[in-house]
Amino acid sequence: MDASTSLPAAAGHHHPHTHAGEHEHHELGWWRKYIFSTDHKVIGIQYGLCGLVFLFFGFSLMMIMRWQLAYPGQALPVIGKWLPYFFGPNTMPDGKMTPEFYNSLGAMHGTIMIFLGVVPVAFAAFGNFVVPLQIGAPDMTFPKVNAASFWAFGVGGVIMLTSFFVPGGAAKGGWTSYVPLSDIADKGPGFHPFLNGQTLWLVGFIFLITSSLLGAVNFITTIIQLRAKGLTWMRLPFFVWAQFVTAFLLLLAFPPLEAAIVMQLMDRTAATSFFLPAGMIVNGAPLHISGGGSPILWQHLFWFLGHPEVYVLILPAFGIVAEILANNSRKPLWGYKSLVFSVLVIGFLSFIVWAHHMWLTGMGSTVSAFFQTTTLLISIPSVIILSAFFISLWGGSIRFTVPMLWATAFLPMFGIGGLTGIPLAFNSADLYLHDTYYIIAHFHYIVAPGTIFGLFAGIYYWFPKATGRTMNEFWGKVHFWPSLICMNVIFLPMFLQGMLGMHRRWYDGGQGWTLSGEHIWGLTGFQWNTPISWAAWIMGLAQIPFIINFFWSIKHGKKVNDNPWEATTLEWTAPSPPPHGNFVITPVAYRGPYEYSLPGREKDFTMQNEPVEPAERSRRAAEPALAH
Amino acid sequence: MEIPYTISTRPDTGLWNAKIGIWLFLASEVMLFGGLFSAYIFLRLDAQPGEWPHGLLNVPVGTMNTAILIMSSVTVVLAWAALKMRRYNAYWWYMLATIMCGVIFLFVKLYYEWPQKFEHYGVFLKPSALEKYEQYLGNNRRTEKGMEPRIEISGHLHNPEAIKDPSIKEYEIGLDPVFVDPNNPTNDRPHFLYVPPTDHIAKIEKEDVERIDSFGPWHSAYFASYFTITGLHGAHVLAGVLVFIYMWLPVSKKLYQRNPEHLANRVEVCGLFWHFVDLVWIFVFPLFYLL
Ligand code: HEM
Numbered sequence A: 001m002d003a004s005t006s007l008p009a010a011a012g013h014h015h016p017h018t019h020a021g022e023h024e025h026h027e028l029g030w031w032r033k034y035i036f037s038t039d040h041k042v043i044g045i046q047y048g049l050c051g052l053v054f055l056f057f058g059f060s061l062m063m064i065m066r067w068q069l070a071y072p073g074q075a076l077p078v079i080g081k082w083l084p085y086f087f088g089p090n091t092m093p094d095g096k097m098t099p100e101f102y103n104s105l106g107a108m109h110g111t112i113m114i115f116l117g118v119v120p121v122a123f124a125a126f127g128n129f130v131v132p133l134q135i136g137a138p139d140m141t142f143p144k145v146n147a148a149s150f151w152a153f154g155v156g157g158v159i160m161l162t163s164f165f166v167p168g169g170a171a172k173g174g175w176t177s178y179v180p181l182s183d184i185a186d187k188g189p190g191f192h193p194f195l196n197g198q199t200l201w202l203v204g205f206i207f208l209i210t211s212s213l214l215g216a217v218n219f220i221t222t223i224i225q226l227r228a229k230g231l232t233w234m235r236l237p238f239f240v241w242a243q244f245v246t247a248f249l250l251l252l253a254f255p256p257l258e259a260a261i262v263m264q265l266m267d268r269t270a271a272t273s274f275f276l277p278a279g280m281i282v283n284g285a286p287l288h289i290s291g292g293g294s295p296i297l298w299q300h301l302f303w304f305l306g307h308p309e310v311y312v313l314i315l316p317a318f319g320i321v322a323e324i325l326a327n328n329s330r331k332p333l334w335g336y337k338s339l340v341f342s343v344l345v346i347g348f349l350s351f352i353v354w355a356h357h358m359w360l361t362g363m364g365s366t367v368s369a370f371f372q373t374t375t376l377l378i379s380i381p382s383v384i385i386l387s388a389f390f391i392s393l394w395g396g397s398i399r400f401t402v403p404m405l406w407a408t409a410f411l412p413m414f415g416i417g418g419l420t421g422i423p424l425a426f427n428s429a430d431l432y433l434h435d436t437y438y439i440i441a442h443f444h445y446i447v448a449p450g451t452i453f454g455l456f457a458g459i460y461y462w463f464p465k466a467t468g469r470t471m472n473e474f475w476g477k478v479h480f481w482p483s484l485i486c487m488n489v490i491f492l493p494m495f496l497q498g499m500l501g502m503h504r505r506w507y508d509g510g511q512g513w514t515l516s517g518e519h520i521w522g523l524t525g526f527q528w529n530t531p532i533s534w535a536a537w538i539m540g541l542a543q544i545p546f547i548i549n550f551f552w553s554i555k556h557g558k559k560v561n562d563n564p565w566e567a568t569t570l571e572w573t574a575p576s577p578p579p580h581g582n583f584v585i586t587p588v589a590y591r592g593p594y595e596y597s598l599p600g601r602e603k604d605f606t607m608q609n610e611p612v613e614p615a616e617r618s619r620r621a622a623e624p625a626l627a628h
Numbered sequence B: 001m002e003i004p005y006t007i008s009t010r011p012d013t014g015l016w017n018a019k020i021g022i023w024l025f026l027a028s029e030v031m032l033f034g035g036l037f038s039a040y041i042f043l044r045l046d047a048q049p050g051e052w053p054h055g056l057l058n059v060p061v062g063t064m065n066t067a068i069l070i071m072s073s074v075t076v077v078l079a080w081a082a083l084k085m086r087r088y089n090a091y092w093w094y095m096l097a098t099i100m101c102g103v104i105f106l107f108v109k110l111y112y113e114w115p116q117k118f119e120h121y122g123v124f125l126k127p128s129a130l131e132k133y134e135q136y137l138g139n140n141r142r143t144e145k146g147m148e149p150r151i152e153i154s155g156h157l158h159n160p161e162a163i164k165d166p167s168i169k170e171y172e173i174g175l176d177p178v179f180v181d182p183n184n185p186t187n188d189r190p191h192f193l194y195v196p197p198t199d200h201i202a203k204i205e206k207e208d209v210e211r212i213d214s215f216g217p218w219h220s221a222y223f224a225s226y227f228t229i230t231g232l233h234g235a236h237v238l239a240g241v242l243v244f245i246y247m248w249l250p251v252s253k254k255l256y257q258r259n260p261e262h263l264a265n266r267v268e269v270c271g272l273f274w275h276f277v278d279l280v281w282i283f284v285f286p287l288f289y290l291l
């Protein structure tokens, strides 16, 4: 790696000029400007569009699975006929899903949603587009590294997608790729030694990890080095803090998983036994392996990433929601300092809780006492953040704009997800709930109606900055309400199914299992699959208004000024869309990020680049409570 | 558009961008190798008695490679210092020396250390057969002394066709010196490769054999970690060498003439990376060669 090659290689040719971007604008062709761009805004948008496509694709995989869960063994009407043409003949013969294909769908749904959908949108897209603007920077510190990050992500994504089309289909071991299953799956007759689902999953992952590593280095350096004059640490918008901590999580948690992935790759291609104990019997025949490996080792390395990763998924959403809540309640964010402190504590603690995903491995009471304690500790800052958000609403003059709808819905949804995590923190309760639908419900409440609502909030909120136009409000609401209702119809019953003991990876949706015949609220555990599935499909339809609204508004949305939401942070001082180099006048920050409704002012918002007037200064001295 | 602080430092942080960048990158590298070394520790603690081999690697050669890497860490600093003093010629020579050190290191790995392992075989005996081969193993004495038993006989496989051919009933192994004289205390801390196998041939019946494998990554958790970690480390050395070559070629002289400080910064950043690669080896060497 050579970080310094990212320095503008052509530095010598450039002359400092005030209208920074223009000169280059004329030189760059269409390809350099929109495809192989090094501009953080273009890269952000590229990440965003790709991420959204992956999110929809990953969701579609789940919509197919939901048929099998609600109507196990029945032929999928209409599309069941043409899916085999797409995914291959052995996936849905006669429209009926094979168990192997079901497993591929499950594994790839998780992988795609998390690593190709949410992380690219929440971290890379919003981070790239918004962070430099919010800190008043002309771009990222390493623009070429930034582009390299996007293209590494692209290669990783293509490899993951390609894996659907190799003989035997995509990886089947779940998004966690537990061993020994993943070591021995997709091998033998009918499989290519390298071009098989699981091996491609591993190779694709190496690219994705490289991508987020490059991104993380860039984000942290940018936030440290390129803050505008006067933008001290405690004047940073909370969103920037959230991205800062997220970047550290990606930077430090992903490499151990990369180590594990290299080892699994060695196990699969170089016949090592990192994760295989001696004496393995596969299909009735003993494996010729040295043994001496440990499946638990994989779990440790995986969850060492896996837990910080769940905070990678949620922290950017916290950041987005914070901006929108302050903006739409026209009030300073309540407890800014404790929010910052909490997010730092979360960042730190998330490295020492990972084994709470492994209670079933029998780690002994000392170790499990340690991890139970840290897991409970980490819920404290999460609760602080959520409470601060709720209090921020108190006494505000709330405007229910579309971004605000999503942001407000985020709060209780995240709350449900977080609170249902508490029982899981105790190994005695988790022994029962582990690997049931309860777990699925717990984390989906956080990432689906939680994070993804946060992402939608952010898209509606910053869309005018990227395009100079707003998205349509009415269709935004048509998108919001069905999504909110469906999300809850999907995930709430899963808690009940889980408490009945329904396992999260069953191919027949629990049809063959007696206890799923117990009734809850009039339906058996198994029968609950049907309303859940219908809600999932309706929610798929509910995304259509969004897709149309999104593309239509780029050209035809209502034209707005540079600061349509009357917000305070620096990105709103740049033109919409910002030119290459971002700001017409390099911004200087004179105040904190959320100076809404300052007393004694005409407007109810005071932007960060507005100097403090002498009169205001004496007023502030008299009322220190308002000074933050 | 220019990005601020690419070459000069930002007053309140006192740093230029790439310097922060490289330290962050190295932090992630620490976690990467940290993950691999933890795996090593985990597997080693998990190993059954006799499963974890000792003393299989060539310590003198490893020591030499360690010295070469340390030397290159010195020359890269000298190269940087020469640039700071604006002495391009000295820089050029020091850089060349650094590159040569890296190349020699890789050469020793790829043409000497790695290949010889693939031609060396180990036969793991079934627990029930250990007694039968006591003359090669010397386990009675080892048990008495409280040492881990030997469960493997290694050396040169004289009839490699035996691996595939079921009609051949035994392996003929040209024994490594340890197994010729297993009770000699000098062999307690075992042999170093590459000491050539002796002419003493042991015949080991296939039905006594649990498995036979060459000393590749498939041989044991030990060799799995050895090849993976040294392989990844080697890839880092290679990357460093390639970047240094770029900085040593005439293109970089042009940068030097335009902005010598810029080149000095680049060398500093890559030098930090190089020190890190060196540091990783300082862990690899004792873990695999000595302990
Ligand atoms: C706030 C307090 C939280 C607690 C105490 C908590 C606790 C837990 C525990 C103990 C598990 C393992 C359960 C099992 O597998 O048996 C778990 C699973 C999970 N949690 Fe949480 N959690 C919390 C918040 C979060 C957050 C904020 C996220 C994500 C943004 C999250 C995402 C997940 C995911 C993805 C899984 C399942 C992983 C899998 O097995 O596939 N959790 N949680």
Ligand SMILES: [Cu+2]
Residues within 6 Å of the ligand: A306, A307, A310, A353, A354, A356, A357
């Ligand atoms: Cu966790």
